[in-house]
Amino acid sequence: MSPGKRWASTTIFVFFFVIGFVYWIDKSVITDANFFRTIATTISPKKSPAHVEFPLNCSNLNLTITCPTIHPGTINKKEESSPVACPAYTRWIHEDLQPWKSTGITRDMVERGRVHANFRLVIVKGKAYVEKYSEAFQTRDVFTIWGILQLLRLYPGKIPDLELMFWCGDSTRIKKRDHQGLKAKSVPPLFHYCNDDESLDIVFPDWTFWGWPELDIKPWRTTLVALKEGNKRIKWKDRKPYAFWKGNPYVSKKREELLKCNVPNKNDWNVRLYIQDWIKESKQGFKNSKLEEQCTHRYKIYIEGWTWSVSEKYILACNSMTLLVNPQYHDFFTRSLVPMQHYWPINITNNICRDLKLAVEWGNNHTDKAQKIGEAGSKFIQENLKMDFVYDYMFHLLSEYAKLLKFEPTIPPGAHEACSETMACLMDDKLWKIKKFMVESMVKTPRDALPCTMPPPL
Ligand SMILES: *[C@@H]1O[C@H](CO)[C@@H](O)[C@H](O)[C@H]1NC(C)=O
Ligand SMILES: *[C@@H]1O[C@H](CO)[C@@H](O)[C@H](O)[C@H]1NC(C)=O
Ligand SMILES: *[C@@H]1O[C@H](CO)[C@@H](O)[C@H](O)[C@H]1NC(C)=O
Ligand SMILES: *[C@@H]1O[C@H](CO)[C@@H](O)[C@H](O)[C@H]1NC(C)=O
Numbered sequence: 001m002s003p004g005k006r007w008a009s010t011t012i013f014v015f016f017f018v019i020g021f022v023y024w025i026d027k028s029v030i031t032d033a034n035f036f037r038t039i040a041t042t043i044s045p046k047k048s049p050a051h052v053e054f055p056l057n058c059s060n061l062n063l064t065i066t067c068p069t070i071h072p073g074t075i076n077k078k079e080e081s082s083p084v085a086c087p088a089y090t091r092w093i094h095e096d097l098q099p100w101k102s103t104g105i106t107r108d109m110v111e112r113g114r115v116h117a118n119f120r121l122v123i124v125k126g127k128a129y130v131e132k133y134s135e136a137f138q139t140r141d142v143f144t145i146w147g148i149l150q151l152l153r154l155y156p157g158k159i160p161d162l163e164l165m166f167w168c169g170d171s172t173r174i175k176k177r178d179h180q181g182l183k184a185k186s187v188p189p190l191f192h193y194c195n196d197d198e199s200l201d202i203v204f205p206d207w208t209f210w211g212w213p214e215l216d217i218k219p220w221r222t223t224l225v226a227l228k229e230g231n232k233r234i235k236w237k238d239r240k241p242y243a244f245w246k247g248n249p250y251v252s253k254k255r256e257e258l259l260k261c262n263v264p265n266k267n268d269w270n271v272r273l274y275i276q277d278w279i280k281e282s283k284q285g286f287k288n289s290k291l292e293e294q295c296t297h298r299y300k301i302y303i304e305g306w307t308w309s310v311s312e313k314y315i316l317a318c319n320s321m322t323l324l325v326n327p328q329y330h331d332f333f334t335r336s337l338v339p340m341q342h343y344w345p346i347n348i349t350n351n352i353c354r355d356l357k358l359a360v361e362w363g364n365n366h367t368d369k370a371q372k373i374g375e376a377g378s379k380f381i382q383e384n385l386k387m388d389f390v391y392d393y394m395f396h397l398l399s400e401y402a403k404l405l406k407f408e409p410t411i412p413p414g415a416h417e418a419c420s421e422t423m424a425c426l427m428d429d430k431l432w433k434i435k436k437f438m439v440e441s442m443v444k445t446p447r448d449a450l451p452c453t454m455p456p457p458l
Contacts (some may be wrong), residue, residue, distance in 0.1 A: 054153070054444055058425035067127065067419030082450035086392055087384035089336040093397050094457035096195070096202045097404065099179075099187045102407040113165035114190035116173040121148060122163045122409055128152060128417040136168035139434060140212045142423070143207035144168060146438055148211070149420050151394050155451065159395070160402040163409040166191045168207075170306040172199035172329070189401070194308035194329045203332045204397065205390050208310045211437030215278060215433075216308075218285035219441035222388045223291060224317070228382060230292030231319040236269040236371045237298075241364050243323055243356055244297035246274040249321040251305040254325065254348055258303055261353035269353040270360035272297065298370065299323055299360055302343075308334075316343070317381040321374040323359050325352070332393055333385055344370075390453040 068193070100109075114120070118136040122129040125220065128149055132141075144166065152159055167173055167190055176198050179187045192201035209220040249255040261269040294300075295318035302315045302322055308329040316322050322343040327334070339345040344359050363370030416422075420442060427435040 056420060056424055056439055056442055058421065067417050067422055071247060080450060081453045084452040086452035086454050089333045089387050090393055090396060090453065091455045091458060092335050094401055097400055099200055100189060103185055105189055105404045107407040109186055109188050110163055110165060113190040116167050116190050117165035119166050120163065121166060122411055122415060123159055124161050124409055124411055126152060126157050128418045129411050130418045131412050131415040143210040144280035145418055146423055147210045149418060150443040151391055153446050154391050154445050155395060159398055161409045162398060162402040164191050172196060174200040176200060188293045194331045196329045205325060205394060206310055206330055209390055210441040213433040213437050219437055222440060226292040227317045232294055234296060236319060236374060237367060239296055239298045239320065241298050243271045243300040243301050247276050247311065249275060254303055257352060261356060269270045270359045271356050281291040295320060299363060304329060313375050313381055316377040319374050319378045321363055321370045322377050323356060342380050344373060349456045377424045395451045396454045
């Protein structure tokens with residue numbers, strides 16, 4: 001595409017952006033180490049960058065042509081480091097990329113991941129391209145891609161060129177046992193939402209950080225505030241002195257096991273378990289499933305579903321003491337949770353009903369201590385899992401991953417360019433909720449600060 005054509009087809013705000021970045025590229029790439037300040041001042045020399053907004057503007061966009069060019073596509077090699085340290089869980093990026101530390105990542109390795117992937121994501125010169133391979137469940141893939149696009153808006157030009165394969169399902173795909181001996185040298189790098197001690201999937205934040213419209217779970221930034229407010233409604237000591245769980249029990253043996261503790265007439269195990277009927281809930285407008293209204297008990301149970309469960313962050317953020325049934329899977333942040341500090345561990349291989357009952361009894365005997373554990377869990381989520389750090393985790397993971405690539409990422413013939421406009425503007429009226437969540441979770445302004453500083457490997 002000729003530059004002239006592209007210019008003709010972009011909106012005024014994009015025009016503004018392009019001018020800004022052309023100017024910026026000329027001026028700063030070579031000389032100025034302070035990348036972020038340069039962007040900010042170039043975009044708006046007078047206003048503080050926090051006030052520069054680039055909202056979604058669908059009005060004059062010719063979507064048959066191309067996405068707006070808002071990214072300069074140049075990476076500044078010289079970097080200062082941020083005084084803000086990343087949360088401890090960021091350290092696990094080193095661990096997740098360990099299989100490729102000595103070999104690097106070849107094109108062949110990436111291609112081997114294709115059989116597992118729902119889509120391939122390519123970033124070239126700050127623009128994102130998606131090649132779709134198979135349907136993902138609901139809108140998991142849509143909101144995952146959306147999240148990556150927002151990262152590109154947050155740190156324009158800072159995300160290096162890369163190619164990656166992404167799997168949006170529940171189960172882990174890259175098993176350690178299949179990649180031993182000689183095969184350990186050709187592990188396909190596959191991005192996914194969780195892994196466990198038996199698998200090598202690369203852990204990436206799940207789609208719920210940008211929203212889960214099918215279940216009316218709003219973008220995380222909004223939800224985090226709602227949970228904080230919701231926690232003020234009932235003080236810990238006024239909450240029901242039982243352990244609460246609500247969910248779908250039919251997705252795992254563990255959950256079916258848990259449900260056996262629900263025999264209030266015979267034996268009170270101090271638990272209050274409810275089966276979540278999402279179909280009924282959706283018909284009733286989700287009025288009984290608001291997360292911030294589920295912080296009514298002193299204790300909340302977390303138990304895995306098929307693999308990891310996105311519910312963990314909502315449960316931990318309740319100020320109630322979390323009774324965490326020992327998990328097999330981790331998502332990106334759970335690996336730095338500390339038992340007895342952030343949660344009370346429950347061992348499923350023991351007598352789960354008895355152990356839950358004892359934990360609740362202990363908490364009711366030692367209310368101050370139980371309350372403290374509950375609050376520490378919430379604080380962990382509120383502080384370490386705010387969206388800024390989620391984006392920084394993604395930033396560091398993608399940057400470290402890109403460093404390992406031994407080939408030049410190219411735009412595959414079957415790929416289409418993805419940007420916030422092509423995704424959100426094209427939603428028709430039936431998909432209003434998807435669009436609403438997208439607009440709500442959209443990054444409207446580049447960040448005027450460096451990403452947090454990553455901790456060194458263990
Ligand atoms: C969106 O773009 C159109 C056409 O360029 C412009 O007239 C309008 O003011 C823009 N709206 C916003 C909210 O920026
Ligand atoms: C978009 O651009 C294409 C190609 O230049 C052109 O054929 C089409 O008429 C344009 N559509 C609108 C709505 O401007
Ligand atoms: C759970 O209990 C079993 C049997 O008592 C024990 O072997 C195992 O190590 C325990 N697991 C954890 C995570 O404490
Ligand atoms: C809680 O206190 C009661 C009454 O003092 C005692 O019988 C029970 O063993 C205690 N339970 C736990 C788990 O601390």
